[in-house]
Amino acid sequence: MRNQSKLSKIISIEGVVILAAFVLMVIFFSLNADSFLIPDSIRYYINEAVPIFIIIVGLTFVIIAGGIDLSIGSVLGLSAGTSLMVSMWGWPFWVAVIVGVFTGLAFGLFNAVIITIFKVNDFIVTLGTLYIAAGALTVITDKIQLIGTKDTNFQRISDMSFLGLTSSIWFALVIVVIFELILLKSPFGRRVFATGIGEVPALISGINTQRTKFGAYLISGGLAGFGGVLLASHLNSVQSGLAGGYELTAIAGAVLGGVSLAGGRGSVWRAIVGALFLTTLNQGLLLMGVNPLIFQIVTGLCILVGVVVDRGVYKFALTFSTQTREVNSQILDRKKVSL
Amino acid sequence: MQDNAFAEVSSLKAGSQILKMSHISKRYQGVQALDKVELDVRSGEIHALLGGNGAGKSTLLKILSGLTNPDEGTIFFHGQRVAIESPRSAQELGISMIHQELSIIPDLSVLENIFLGQERLITQRKSWSPWVNRREMAEKVRSVATEFGITEEELWRPAGEFGALKKRSIEIVKALVVRPKILILDEPTSGLEEHEKELLFGHMRSLQRLGVALIWVTHHLDEVFGLADTATIMRDGKSVAQTSIEGINLNDLISLMFGSQAAALIEQPKIDRTAGKAGSKERFKTLEVVGFKREGVLKDISFDLWDGEILGIAGLAGAGRTELMRALMGIDKLDSGSINVFGKIGKIGHPEKAYELGIAMVPEDRKVLGILSEFSIEKSISISKLVNVLKKGFLSAKKEKDLASEFISKFSIKTPNSREKIRNLSGGNQQKVIISRCLNTNPRILIFDEPTQGIDIASKVEVHKLIRELAAAGKSVIVIASELNELIRLSDRIIILREGSIVGELESVPERIQINGYEVVEQDILYKSSRVKV
Amino acid sequence: MKLNIAASNSSKSLRNRILQDPSFGIVALLAVAILAMTVLEPSFATGGNVTNIINAMMTVSFLAIGMTVVLIAGGLDLSVGSTMAVTAGVAGNFLSYGMPMGVAFLWALAIGMGIGLINGLIITKLGIPDFIATLATLGIGQGVILLWTQGVPILGYMNDAYYYIGGLKKIAGPISIPMIVVVVISVGMAIILKRTKFGLELYAVGSSPISARNAGVNVDAIKISAYAISGLLAAIAGIHIAGRTTTVPPLIGKGYEISAIAAAVIGGASLLGGKGRVIGALLGALTLTLTRNIINLIGIESSWQAIVTGSVLIGAVLANRASSEFGRKTFRRGKS
């Protein structure tokens, strides 16, 4: 019993399991895939995954607040388009950045208004805006070929090197740290959790749940916008369909990292570890020269196993910290109560 | 552990044995929830199942209704050994249950809710028939439904549209309509009004006459007398006694339920409240409610609230008590009306604003409206006023811990540590955490909606004590309680609502009780709250 | 009170009944669009175009009906697109091996239902959230069909009978086999949802699983059945689309899950479970197909298509909300 409780203490530190799985995977690939541990290769794939890391931060806020945002991928693509377009028109790089971020914010705002004020289901609203943002990018790229700005400042936003890492990666790091602090240490972050655990009790506790959700969607949109700027600066070209599907990788990563789709549980760094797990898996398989046709199968299985283990651990930890007799079966019930 | 702890206190009433649960044990992941429990039920009796929270009553009932299976033990039904593996097999045996928590499916119509899962029992069709015929069902359930105030039109509306009260009626109808052999009622009166309770009790008696065995779980021990025939008492997962109700008194029951702790509960603590109220200070108005109106719910309600007083709000279901409090908290929008809190006049558009003005609420239906289940005690307490635990703009873990520790010791909240999740606490302790949450906002006005719903007697006493202490400390308290007894004994002043209007007010309630006696006060309130409009 | 139901229902005015119908919003929207198109575009209301629209909505209809069943049960199935692709591949490939048509189709149906069962088992028995579980099976399904075909379309399985089954050849006038199948399945599913215990339990499980369990409903079994039905219907869609396109490119099902969800939700199904109707799914499928048809007919630049689709989706759901809100309000007002 004592050993068990020690074990339970260790594995109930949230995120330990996925981190352990990640480490194991890294060891496996460094033994089996040539050039897996070459700094260049690591830098490269992490650099490529920066947009996903950035949107996953905003997504984590939305999911913890009990919502979902499917639009982030295509909003990121559209923001990349608008910012590059502005830069190609010859505007200074900071205008391009602002335009990109505001594109994202505008979609965040639209999502937030329809979801919190008109009370339409978040899944459907963001699915709609997914289409709209992707469509808008198609319209833009149909008219203008976004094949690069001459403004080197704009390109340098993402590609400056500092301590051996690109500015993209630094931006991602800073964003992760800042937003993790906001999530875990600020009153807003606490309200995000409360809202996700239960909108009604949160409301009765004096939390403006709608405003909290509003904020979460704004953050999600704004970060998608900024991620778009980085992507545009990095690729220096944008085409229709860019970043479509990122949302699914981000959601899968977040869930794998233990962010509960039912809301109220998770953290930014764990979501990032989840995403890192998926991107590293992809990179490792690529470097092993595995037929990419089975990537999806492997990824799918990994997600399933990962989530099963995460939930198992959560339940296990719950059992041993529980002092009362009643095991509340309702905690795993995702139905939300409405007033 | 001790088999002989089970003792027959007095001889049992006659009647054939219908159910015998013997040596039932159940472990929940390391915790012994039930330990060799015995239950012996005879047809035609009302059998009270009593015990504090965590005594194992719910687990036993879950086993009986097929929701969970025992680790060991046997169940005999009419002398036959049976296995109750699923809710369906319980139904097949004729065991019906009214759950403590509302078990209503919001998207199904009232009618569908009533016959769901018991189509065959209602229509006596073949079990393999996949069809359901709603008209036929409606025919079968109509008479019982009407008795419980469910109209023909309401039968066809989604159940989610109705309030807690009607939902309870739906459940009762659901249980009664199949003419069960054993009917389990888990806290059936919670949320019911006096007259509805009476209606329910009447039904229980008539079922009893038909030979149905009723297993009845309740925290309201006073209800037991005059209704129940037998009681099985449970403590710490064991059945400690089975007794006939005749010839036993309340204190005996409490002693059996709580063992050594019982003595403290029987003597109700007295708190000297005159100090806070009648001192040299003049009384001042903390809240003035002016002309609250909301279509169909509230009709021009105005009242005042003074410091240091406990204001009870009485009224039948649909009188608008909870709605009034929700309006006061800014949860529901008003058509018109304003408030004046310490001279600040205006509307409350959102609970956030209410807290800013110094109003806090302990809501009814703790599981759904009260607790943020995933939060630790620390987080649950600080959430309503996070400013209190900020340090340089960030939440300080230390401050949160200190804050929680303060309340844990102050209210003697039973928990291993302040990081325990609130959902792991017992109902009474959860309620104390929620009260702590309110107090952390340093409110001047506290609203308690059904403060003791679903918590055991020991906790109830503590909560009452707490409310009195708060008033003594100068806070204004508003209490809503369906149980008139509780309301009358707690309140200094009571206003009575009927159909969204104030129809009466009783000043100085404690004095009235002393002078006229409790019965008179109760009659007065009942009369005013139920009188038909002239 | 010896009123029967019909009487009690008709006691409310017909006007209210229409306005309160959960699909009123979308029907109104469709009616306006159809009316406007009839006036503006002479080729719209022709028999040919109507058959086109109906034929084009078949695939999504099958998937949307399945999705509605899953949504009613409180689930979500993202794997229908890849299930459709896999079963289309099975049907096509097995036929090209010379297997008799009936056997090949049975295989396809069995595999579709099998995938649904697996989804259901993963979700209920392992407790993985439906979104993630079916996202994973979506990827796995896609991987399987890509690996199997190595990316090359499956060809050369068409025979005369399959042209009929795919709806490319009509059996009488404009009537094709898929139309008949859709009607049969819709009516059948509507009866199941409305008139059977299973249907009732589906709604119960989706609306409140704990209460349903308390009422003696086997929640897991119902959920698993819902996913199995969805898989089965995805297989029917797969058999149909393999006949309609006459080849099976491996990525044939891509994006169909989104169309199916969109159609079901436009038709009034709720992602929170407990709500949804077959007629709604069909209306949703019609809305999506009509949107594309209108875009093509009035010559909106094709790059705008996604924007229009997204707006229609949000607009339709807003319209549905407005009408259901109205329904509740009138009931309340009637009560007080």
Next chain:
Amino acid sequence: MEEKVGIGRDTDFSRRSILRTSALAGAGIGAAQLLGASPAVALGGTANAKLDKAIKDMVKGRTIKVGFTPPVLSENFTQIESAAWRKMAEFEKRFGVKWVWERQAPVGDFNAVQGTLGIVQSWISRRFDAIAVCTGANFATVQDLYKTANSKGLKVFQFNQPAELYPESDLETVSNIGYDNRWQSGYLAGTYLAKALGGKGKILQIWGPSGSDWTRGRRIGFDKALKENPGIKVVGEADGGYVRDKGFTAAQDLLTKYPDVNAIYGENEEMALGASQAIDAAGLKHWNGKTGILTIGADGLISGFKKIAEGKLTATVDIGGIDQGQNLIETIFATVALGQTVTQIVNNPTQVVDKSNYKWHQAYAQWALDTPRKYGK
């Protein structure tokens, strides 16, 4: 623009003549046509044993690692890949060169840019000798990565890519083996269609996804053909997303409005085949040489040739996929193993294929598909 057609540019021809003379088969059908020999004859021949030996000595049995990434897995790219294998097998036999072949396609649709980038990067990390890319990513997106590859000594080739849309000086690849989408595909289809219709008629167009480079290129050529044939009027166009069922639905919708059109242009063959089905579904007649609806696509797929045989597809532009595959390997061999240079743009011959000439195109494609050896996992 006519002089751009084929591999007939002087520089190109002379620089690659070593391989040409030693093996006719190496030049694929393009050279075979030019030199008047059939591939079947060329296959067996070892015209110059001495030369072969000299090359063999130079190669020293080395292994060339090639990564091949098409934008999507489809019949078209399978044909190209098979043709490449055929050439690899031949060179292995003649020159003793060994091949490591890896094919990775981003899973997704034509726009899965990031997928392609990741694949190419992984090959760079793994020090492949040559990387062959075809991607839906626009030109600008990939150049940086190519630069990185160059700097590490890897050789990057593009195939089937509309490189002609960009300034040659901006291309960072060793060579682009393809064809000119404007003139060799769009313009050819447009003029064929105009000629068949006698310079007069109404047509429908089904395009690939808006903004894709292929679409852009082919549209330029098709528009030029339209300008030269003012009698041809485009009455409707729609997005068919390069896939058959979308092409089918789009054509079906358009045919309702314009049942009297004379022709449908499907920008790729899948969509043209979808359009052909739509004609069947609408109960309209296929082109019989004089009346009915003409359908024309572009790719040159086995399945397309079958439909041409059945009379359900009037014509298609064979974009020289087989030659692309063969030339790709030739170029890789010449540059990697022999250290030669090549032109940056290698345009392979294309041809409109209809009932009159489909048979040899079909046989040629089949020949490539029946490769003696398959490479890769």
